[in-house]
Amino acid sequence: MRDLTKSVFSFSWAMSLFGIQQAVNLFTPSKAARAFDNVTGAAKEQFDGALKATFRSGDNLQREIADLIFGDVAGGEFNPSRLARMTSELTRRSAEAVGQVMGAAPCSQQRSTAGATQSEGWGPATGGAAQQGWGPAPGPNCAQVPSESDGARTTASRGKAN
């Protein structure tokens, strides 16, 4: 209980600071988007099958809406029939998503126990305090740190070590 409370408080504190960081990052939208993606990836890693599907449906939907807003409405190509189709699709998928959440079994799936950023490699998997560094523990942000082959290297090297 003690540890869980600490984890919850750490999480809340990290998310508050992440909010501030993202406000600063708004001046460099690509960086902000990448940061959102990384945290989203970490959260997504914690979802089991049903919740993952729910996330995917909702995510696809919101992406289409974003495309609609940025492409059609903002671009001046407003198409009422497409909007109607989108609305009906949205309703259908929302119902589907709610159904999936209600039917989710808590212990049905196993998830990776490694940190989401490490195991999934979502976005720049090399990101992190390890990359940012602090004081005498500098980040390799100025060094050549391959991001995608970390897993492969780890495995290869471990084999060699044994």
Add this chain to the structure above:
Amino acid sequence: MRKLSKSALSYSWAMSLFGVRQIDNILTPRCDTTPGAEDAFYSVTQAAKDELSDLLWAAFQVGDELQRDFIELAFDFLTLRAFHPGYITRLTSDVAEQSQMTLRAFTPGGNCRLTWREFMNNYEVYNLVKHTPVRVPQGREFSLGQLVEDAYALGAYPDLWAIEGLGHDYAATFWGQAEPIRNILTNERAGLLPDKSLTMLHAGMGLFFAQQLMRTVTPFSPACEISGALQEFIALCKDNSRRGYTGAAYESLGLVTRTLHSQMVPIVDRQLSEIEPEVVSYFWHGAGRALYFLPIYFAPGLSSPWRAAEREPPHELGRLNMVAGLAWAKTIVNLRQPEIMENFLKYQGRQLYDTRAFTDGVMSSLIIGYDITPGDVYITRFLRRQPDPSDSCLVELWNNLVGRPANDAALCHFPALKKHERMEEAFHYKNLAELVARLEGGISPPHTAQRDS
């Protein structure tokens, strides 16, 4: 903008579902194989933390350490543990001691000036590490020897940090290649490097390996995964270090773990005790070094890292090494102003957990300093320092804990360690005089950190 909006919406949606998932995790009895809410919170917290700038990361670290202490206290009250007389005495004495230290540090006058100086030294080191002008160029050929020369050209003191950074960046150039990483500091290319650069190059290399491998595990990873990562770290250090320097690389594991993955510290300690007990002392020494640079202890006087060094380790070996590592960092960072050390001894010298460990840290840092910058003017000045003779208490403390041992270290122990290829001994707690006597007497204790070659 479109991409950012999509990412922000995905994030909001993911966090909503994450909340639902965690409520479910907390309320529903867990299957043994299913990781729980703690694991999930940890992973997402790490991911968010990884996106923070230095300043916000420091804010996170300070806030997180404080909230953890506060929650411990709150639970101690709830479980009535806090009403135990011993607990109340300890808490009261801690608060009184800390308040006294803070008041002293910020009282206008000499103390305040030295506090400010120490803070500026910390900040300078932080900048030297973060923004060193000597870096390994990415994606093109480079001469390591030339880069080491460039680092030395920065002058005594900045050179130490620049060389550690070089070791870090140099190791990074090998990461991700298909072939196993071997002999990077023993091959032909590194063969021509000056001896004086080797300790911190090894420390930097260890730093990089530790950063990469510690990222692959969490406190909730299966024991075999954590053990695998540690074994890989040890193998990499052994495969790439020169004889007598492997310990310098090992020590960085403690630095990285305590700085960036503090929850992993007890786990790594347990695992190392099983897989390679010789590395445990180096690990705690590095963790002690990390304490000195942590944001929560960054500003002197606000919180004491010495108390943390006494309480964090679960065993005596850990405590001795953590105190030694902390003293190591304090000495090397404030080498140019021995009056900072003098002031520390004046007010806290009598409360030190173990004066042997403290002295060992001071001696080891001077040995490393002497090795990296032979004839360093600051070290010479430090060795000649004599406190105000009117304060006999301080003179005694200085002579016993710093002055005499420091001179012994620089003039007798350093040449012996160098001659017997045992520079790694300066990266953990040991009885230096005894070790040197044995080495000089022809009894060579086994290398604590050397693969048979």
